[in-house]
Amino acid sequence: MTYLIQGDDGDWEVVIGLEVHAQIVSNSKLFSGASTAFGGAPNSHVSLVDAAMPGMLPVVNRVCVEQAVRTGLGLNAKINLHSVFERKNYFYPDLPFGYQISQFQHPIVGEGVVTLDMPDGSVREIGIERLHMEQDAGKSMHDQDPKRTFVDLNRAGVALMEIVSKPDLRSPEEVGAYLRKLRSILRYLGTCDGNMEQGSLRCDANVSVRPKGSTELRTRCEIKNVNSVRFVMQAIEFEAERQVDIYDAGDTVDQETRLYDATTGETRSMRSKEEAHDYRYFPDPDLLPIDLSQEYVDKIRAALPELPDAKKLRFIDDYGIAPDDAGVLVAEQETAAFFEAVADGRDAKLAANWVIHELFAVLNKSGLDIDESPVSAESLGKLVGLIADNTISGRIAKDVFEIMVAEGGDPEAIVEEKGLKQITDTGAIEGEVDKIIAENPGQVEAYQGGNEKLIGWFVGQVMKATGGKANPKMVNELLRKKLS
Amino acid sequence: MSDALTSLTIAQAAAKLAAGETSSVELTDAHIAAMEAHRDLNAFITETPDLARARAAESDARRASGDARGPLDGIPIAMKDLFCTEGVLTTAASHILDGFTPTYESTVSRKLREVGTVMLGKANLDEFAMGSANVTSYYGPVKSPWKAADGKDRVPGGSSGGSATAVAANIAMAATGTDTGGSIRQPAAFCGIVGLKPTYGRCSRWGIVAFASSLDQAGPMTKTVEDAAIMLSAMAGYDPMDSTSADKPVPDFAAALTGDIKGLKVGIPIEYRVEGMPYEIEEAWQKGVEWLKDQGAEIVEVSLPHTKYALPTYYIVAPAEASSNLARYDGVRYGLRVEGGDLTEMYEATRGEGFGAEVRRRVLIGAYVLSAGYYDAYYLKAQKLRTLILRDFTDAFDKVDVLLTPTAPSAAFAIGEKMDDPVAMYLNDVFAVPASLAGLPAISVPGGLSSEGLPLGLHLIGRAFDEETVLRAGQALETAAGFTARPAGF
Structure with missing residues (x-):
């Protein structure tokens, strides 16, 4: 360059x-x-x-x-x-x-x-x-x-x-x-x-x-x-x-x-x-x-803190984060510390994504520093944990995050209170899938005729019916099995 | 009665105070009367009689309640007007400090205040302590109380000329001085009193209007060596506010005055026999040698080979530092301001009018020797020579305990002489300057009278922080000299 x-x-x-x-x-x-x-x-x-x-x-x-x-x-x-x-x-x-x-x-x-x-x-x-x-x-x-x-x-x-x-x-x-x-x-x-x-x-x-x-x-x-x-x-x-x-x-x-x-x-x-x-x-x-x-x-010298270069290497090595993302996270000590608190014992890549994309977007929009973040590292960490253990989907997580930004609160409590827990019960999802297939013979025919893109439409219908709570991966798998 | 009081030494007055034979108020009133009677000498820029009486009364009250603070409590002294004094006009004898009244007290004057001394006023001096005759003061020259046979007024020496005159004329029982290149010792010699320049770092420079920071040192000017020891014990001491002050314990200097100099090795530097030195100076020096020898000292010839470079070295280092130290007098914050059309004009008008000719000369010399292209040839070379001069002394003190030289190459000259020849004026300090450059303690003690009836001083230089030996040898000279001469009419 x-x-x-x-x-x-x-x-x-x-x-x-x-x-x-x-x-x-x-x-x-x-x-x-x-x-x-x-x-x-x-x-x-x-x-x-x-x-x-x-x-x-x-x-x-x-x-x-x-x-x-x-x-x-x-x-x-x-x-x-x-x-x-x-x-x-x-x-x-x-x-x-x-x-x-x-x-x-x-x-x-x-x-x-x-x-x-x-x-x-x-x-x-x-x-x-x-x-x-x-x-x-x-x-x-x-x-x-x-x-x-x-x-x-x-x-x-x-x-x-x-x-x-x-x-x-x-x-x-x-x-x-x-x-x-x-x-x-x-x-x-x-x-x-x-x-x-x-x-x-x-x-x-x-x-x-x-x-x-x-x-x-x-x-x-x-x-x-x-x-x-x-x-x-x-x-x-x-x-x-x-x-x-x-x-x-x-x-x-x-x-x-x-x-x-x-x-x-x-x-x-x-x-x-x-x-x-x-x-x-x-x-x-x-x-x-x-x-x-x-x-x-x-x-x-002995009392020096870990400096950005060393921290970046550690983030890449220990957390497996992409160098660019690591660079963003270490630029400010506070951001790095926030990220590490979010990632503590959790999926670090997912944590990095949430800090860099979702949280930064909120902070930039409101002109806040990370130490003024409306969502604490602890809460964001819990949210990441809920995604990682399939309690909620990524999409639902964004809704929960919005509530956390606007009203504060603990993500686990929000999920509980609003009933947003992901449906991972195969029987419950299967019922919805069968219902959609039965109600839409035209689409079934088209899909089976070779228009495989329609799978997205079917998934959307099931998700809509379950208020977004069904585990998308399971919905996808069940639909493919039943339609084939 | 009052003559009897003003002729007392500190030690004598302290004994009388302790015995209840006099009071500080009585002593102070006698000295204030002397100060007022001898205003023609112009020894003071500012008199502070009310302050003096108040402090004297406080001293007497302390004594009455059994809280007297030692030998200096209640003793009236003069303060060189280079020491910043809280609430009292401080001028450095310069027009540029017009109306400057500090809100703070210099460390040395504060220490003297704390032991109970009574300040009579601010003594006249050469402007910013730059001079050897006390003729450069904006407030006019100081006269020595001594007169020669020709009847002409004599200079008291400088720069601490007001201090020397005040002590010699029995206006103040003692005075503070500052010595950058002889400013305590040369006027002490000219006025027939004792002047001690301590080791550089012994007394704090905090609150003393700076001339040349690496050389300036406060010290006492007194009637006797004993008094100098008493004063120094009060003035000396480490001050965290002055990074160059020495973190060393302060001995009881008076206790060092044992009167015993048997076996003391006294060096006679051969290079101090300068060409053209008047015979009577040589003679006085020789007498000093004999006096010390008679009391059991061993006399050794020593060589200080770089002595001849001391004066030129001094006249590079001191002006260089002064040119920078005096930059703060710019008309912006305090003192004199002479308005101009723009900033540069204001600076030029203020400093042109505010500084006298000798100060302007030194500021110019200093700026010149520091300027690009000349720094190496002048300032850097002078620093190297300063190191060599110090090494000369270090080598000499491997062999001897103290060095004996004349204080000045002549007795006091008439006011007006040497005014048009700065170099002739600078030569006054030829014997004083080497010890200043080396930061060593040195004392001037009266050694006799010239053929014209004017005092001559003998000069002892000691090892760094060995004021005790300098004082002990000084007292041996004092005792042998038996200098009792007084200026006519005082």
């Missing part, structure tokens, strides 16, 4: 690397005790440190360090036992210190890898270059007053992980798959809630193009701060085509930072290379380097 852009003189390949900023799940900020809660009144979560009052000093939040290590391990990455916080110096009103405390030469996490299962069945391994910790900035609000800018420092100092991929991505689809996979891993690990609307997960994309078959890396443009997977994909598509057009016209691409405009679907220049800041990085003398023991890292 190669993604190529047609140019005047041939096909072009797009080369993409992503820098993802993921907000670390922690109660307090990276270097202060202020709350990280989203949505407080402006400047209500600001400590003296966050406001860079004179004489205030940062003290690293150990929880954030642990989360960064956990994430590194989840990305199969090298953990650097020695890492250093540095200052990235620039002036902006929402950056109170006049520098951002970040990691530069010595990040806490080195190279790793994320595996993507593409829809065409291919597997892509995307390299991770590094992961480092840094502070978020505050928020400048330019739209509150005609002349003045307001500053909200609630976010200032919140811990972020910047996760930098290698330039291994080759299409908008891969970028989408990468972001979804990364988000899934972070959420499994509990190190980032992955909420793009609230800005917990933000993405900058470095995009360049090159003639198909070439291995060179041409001048790249960085697209800043795109806040949804769909927009990132659109921005890359636009940007790649823009660059191909430039080369086709005989010009060269300028290295620059660009912004994506979601309303036009275009990217536009924000600042050129010449306007780029000189950040004057140097080690922060207020903070000691972080020196971790291997024992500390091993302890975190």
Whole structure:
């Protein structure tokens, strides 16, 4: 599924690397005790440190360090036992210190890898270059007053992980798959809630193009701060085509930072290379380097949850589920756990079908997350059990499920109360079959004359007569026997 | 009566307080009177007499109910205006902090408050502690109480010039200082008092307006070595709010003053015999050597081969950190704001007007040495040299217990001198800076008078966290020197 852009003189390949900023799940900020809660009144979560009052000093939040290590391990990455916080110096009103405390030469996490299962069945391994910790900035609000800018420092100092991929991505689809996979891993690990609307997960994309078959890396443009997977994909598509057009016209691409405009679907220049800041990085003398023991890292590793890749393999191996279905079920930890509860001791394939098709349809329609599901895993499991042991048919099960969604309740009780139990008594079914055959000599004749499709009609008549409760398989068998 | 009270040392005053011969209110009133009488020295940016009297009364009440908190309870001191003090204007002697009144108390000033000291006011200093003469303060220069034969006003040294003057002029019984590259020791030497820079990490930096984070260290400025020991015991201690503070127990420093230095190995670094050093400095140094030898110390010549790189190294590292530390003064949240047509203009106007010339110079130097293309040649090289300078000391301390040098290459100069030559000004700290770069404890003790009748300081440098040896050797020098000279009229 190669993604190529047609140019005047041939096909072009797009080369993409992503820098993802993921907000670390922690109660307090990276270097202060202020709350990280989203949505407080402006400047209500600001400590003296966050406001860079004179004489205030940062003290690293150990929880954030642990989360960064956990994430590194989840990305199969090298953990650097020695890492250093540095200052990235620039002036902006929402950056109170006049520098951002970040990691530069010595990040806490080195190279790793994320595996993507593409829809065409291919597997892509995307390299991770590094992961480092840094502070978020505050928020400048330019739209509150005609002349003045307001500053909200609630976010200032919140811990972020910047996760930098290698330039291994080759299409908008891969970028989408990468972001979804990364988000899934972070959420499994509990190190980032992955909420793009609230800005917990933000993405900058470095995009360049090159003639198909070439291995060179041409001048790249960085697209800043795109806040949804769909927009990132659109921005890359636009940007790649823009660059191909430039080369086709005989010009060269300028290295620059660009912004994506979601309303036009275009990217536009924000600042050129010449306007780029000189950040004057140097080690922060207020903070000691972080020196971790291997024992500390091993302890975190031992406590890692089962991650999506491993879970998917297990679902395929242990439950015999198709890889695509397994992929769907493991994308969210909650879904996987729900499925496992439904499948517990039951027909796992049937359970997977019910979760993926029936339950997801209901959830999508009502815009609910799985943890808000109107049907509990226990109840859905019971329903699957009722189908599997022939208490009810699949068709009746759908009716029961509808009742469960609308009114709640236990499937066994519903079946009992509404008398929906499947009729598996051969005598009872035989009576109905004989009655239908006796009442419809014309159809009998036609069937026996060679129109075997009519068997469906006969089955339908019997089912109708039994209110759908007859076991369809038994009806079918009896009819074929009696009509032959 | 009040002269008698203001000339007391902490140890003496503590004894009188304990004996009920005086009260904190009485001591405090005497010092407030001295503060008001000597406003011409410009030692204070902010006087806090009401606060002082209130705290003195609280101290007396504690004492009356048997809850006195030790030797510092009720002692009136000056606080360098680099320490943030709750509810009291804090300026760092800069225009840019106009009107800044912290809602919090620095760790060191809080500790001093908790043991009962009485703050008389906020002492003047060089702007952001950048200077060696206390001439860069936005609030005007500080005068030393000492005058030379020519009658010209002398600088008190800097940056803790207000603190040094307040102690030398018997306005405060002791003062806090901060030392980044000599800012406690050089003014102590110029003003004929004791100044101790502890080991880096000994006192918390939390709440001290930062100049150069890897060098800044708070310390006491006092009339005697004993007083310095008493003050340091109160100021020192681990602070979880300062990641660079040392998690080490704080000894009773006064208990280390045994008076016995027999067998102490004292190193004389040959590289400190700098060319062009005035004869009287050399002479004072030699006297110090003899005093220690006479008391049983063993004198050993040592080499600190990278000493000559210390000053240039310092003038890269300190401005680099300062350029970043001072970025927060941007007119956005507190202090001075000078409006401009847009954001950049506001920044430029605020910082251009808010910072004095010396601060602007150092911010520019700092930004330059950190900038792309120059970082390796300057900042990185300076960091490497800093490591070598530290290694020089480590090697020397394999052989000796303490090092003896002059504190400064000259006595105090007249106000106005060296103003147009920053390098000449920077040379004042040539002996003080190496210990700062190495983070080592060092003390300046009065060693005598120059031919012009101005104090000269002797400087002892010790092993990291061995303030006790530094203080003990310092007291041996103090005893032998018998420095009793007073500035005329004080």
